[in-house]
Amino acid sequence: MTRFRFELTGGDPASGARLGRLHTAHGVVETPVFMPVGTLGTVKGLTPAQLEEIGASIILGNTYHLYLRPGMEVVSALGGLHKMAAWPHPILTDSGGYQVFSLRHRAKIEEHGVTFASHIDGTPHLLTPEDAIGIQETLGSDIMMAFDECPPAGAHTRVVTRAMERTSRWARRCIDARTREDNALFGIVQGGIDAELRRRSAADLTSLPFDGFALGGLSVGESRDATWASVGAAAPLLPADKPRYLMGVGTPEDLLVCTGLGVDMFDCVLPTRHARNARIMTADGDFNLRNARFRLDDRPLSPGCGCYACQHFSRGYLRHLHKANEVLFNTLASLHNVYYLLDLMRGARAAIAAGTFVDYQRELLARRAASAALTEDAPTA
C-alpha cells in the first residue's frame, strides 16, 4: 500500500515559491500544480485521454455533486471514482461543505451537521463530517478534504468566528471518522480575511494529524488584494513539510502571485466555464471569441500555444463552431484554457527549479496587465 507522502524538493530563493511532489496511490503529482475540476467525474467536455495529453496530473471531484448524482450506490457498483471516470491518476475530492453552504437559503447548519435540499430535485439530505469522510472514502479519492463551514465574503466577524470554531470541532470528527490509511486528509483553515482568526484557525488545525492544509473561504467575493494579503499572511503559518492548497483559485494572476506566496495546489472551474462562454485565456490576456473582429481571423487562439486546438484550428473557425452551438467548441476551448493554466504551472515549476521564479512571475504578470486594455471584452457581433 502506498501511503500518501509529500516531498519538498526545492524552493525559490527570492520568494516563497516551493517545489514538491505529492506521492499518492495513483501516482506522483509535481507541485505547484493546477487541478482541473471534474465536477461529476468529468472535466466538462474533455476525455481522460485529452486531459492526459495536456498534462493534467490530478483532477478534482465534487463530493456534493457526486453524492447527489449519480449517487453512492452507482459509484460503488461502478468500482469507485477512478474506475468509473476512467481516470487512473490522482484525484482530490472536496468535502461538499463549500457547495452546501453556497445553497445557504436551502441549508440549515447545526453542530451535528448540515441539512440541505438538493439543487436537482429538492429532496432533503443531511451531511455530517462523518458522512463527508464516508462518502469520500467510497469515492476513493487520493486526497480527501475535511468538512468545513465556509461563510460568505463580508460576513460579520461573529459569523466568521463561529464558522472557524465549528470547522475546528468538525476537523476532529473528520479525523476520527477515517477508516482508510491509503489516502490523505487535508484540514481547511478558515477565518475569512481576518488575520487574527486565520492565525487561530491555523494554530488549531496544524496541531491535528492532517496530511496537508488548505486555505478555504477565500476568493468567495472579497477583493483580489484581500485574497492575496490573506494568503500571504496565512501560508507561513502552515507547516513547511506539508502541502498547501488554496481552494477554488483561480485566475492566471492568482496562480502566479500565490505560488510566490508558497501555495502548492490550486483548483478552479474558471478555464472550462470561461470556455463555455467563449472566453479564451492567453498569456496576452483573455478575449471573447464572439467578437466580430475574429470572423476571418486565421490565427490560432494563442499563437505559439502547444495545445491541440491551437495546433489545428483558427479563431475564425472556432468562432463559427461557437456561434453554431457545436459542442466541439466546448471541447476545443476547454482544452485550450485548461492547457494554458497547466502550462503556466509547468513554467512556474521550471522557473522555481532554475531559481528564476520571480522573473517568470513578473514577466507574465506584466504581459497580462499590458494586454488587458487591448483584450477587454468588446461588444460582440
Added chain:
Amino acid sequence: MTRFRFELTGGDPASGARLGRLHTAHGVVETPVFMPVGTLGTVKGLTPAQLEEIGASIILGNTYHLYLRPGMEVVSALGGLHKMAAWPHPILTDSGGYQVFSLRHRAKIEEHGVTFASHIDGTPHLLTPEDAIGIQETLGSDIMMAFDECPPAGAHTRVVTRAMERTSRWARRCIDARTREDNALFGIVQGGIDAELRRRSAADLTSLPFDGFALGGLSVGESRDATWASVGAAAPLLPADKPRYLMGVGTPEDLLVCTGLGVDMFDCVLPTRHARNARIMTADGDFNLRNARFRLDDRPLSPGCGCYACQHFSRGYLRHLHKANEVLFNTLASLHNVYYLLDLMRGARAAIAAGTFVDYQRELLARRAASAALTEDAPTA
C-alpha cells in the same frame, strides 16, 4: 495534381458486393465505405483526431449549411474546408439540393434555380446549379455532387418525373460550370421508387462525363423494402467502373444489404443523431441508455467493441453523464456509434476480399434481428 480515380479491386462471387479504392487529392478511400457527416465542418462532438483514431477515411460536408454558416467569405479566408476544419483527408460535399428541398414550403423551384429562405434568419437566397458547383469548388471538396431536385416519398409520378427530368438538365449545367480538374463530380440518379423512371434517369446521366453516380431520393420516407428494391434495380444500371453512392443511408441493415447490391459509398447522420438521443448502436441491436436497467451496469456499451468509449467506460457511468447533460456523453456515444458503422464496413471489406461477404452479411443481419425483440426501447427512467 492528383486527378480523381476509382479503382475496382475485387468483388464478391456470390453477391453484387464490390471492393475498390477512391484515389483523391487528399488520399485514398477503401470502399465500400461509410462517410460520417460533418454538417458544419465538424462531425458533431468529435475532433479530427478522434475521427482518425476510429478509422474514418472520408467525411461529408453539407453545402447548404456551410454556405449559410459560416458563409463562403469565411471559408475562403480560412483556407477552404479541409484547412478550416483541420481534416486533411478526403471530403465529399453534397450539392445543397436535398436540404433546400427539405425546406419545401420555404423554397420556390424554377428552371433557373431554387429561391429559398434561410432556416437560420429567413433571409432569401437563390441557389442555381452553377452556384452549387461554385460553392463546392470554394469549399474545395474532393467529391462534389451535382445539384438535383429531390421529391419527397409518396410524390405523384408526374412530380417525380418532372424532378427527374429537371435533374438531368441541371446535371449538364453542373458539368459545364466546373472550373477545377483536381476533384470529382458525381451525378445523382433520381426517379423515386419507380423502376422505369430510375432506368431513364440512369440511362441519361450515365451518358454524361461524371466521375461517379449517386442514387438520390431514397430513404426519404418510403418503406425499407422499397428502398432496397430500388437500389437492387438501379445499381446494375450504373457503370461498373465508376463508384456508386447511396445518399443519406443508413442503418446497419441498409449498409449490409446495399453493399451486397453493389453500393460503394454511404453517408448518414444516424450514428451522431442517435448518440445525442442516447441510442446506442451495436451488433446485438440498438438500445436506449436512458433505461433504468443500465443504472448500475458496469459493462461497456458493446462488449468486445474496440472504441475508446467501450475500452474505458461503463454503461452506468455513460448513463450518468447523459442524465447530467454532460457534453462528454455526446462525444463518447458518437465515438462509439460512428466506430460501430466504420467497423461494420471494415468487416465488410475484409469479407469481400476473403470471398465470404454473404456469410458476413447473413450472420450480422440475423444477429441484429434476433436481438431486436430484446433491445427495443423500453420505457425509460
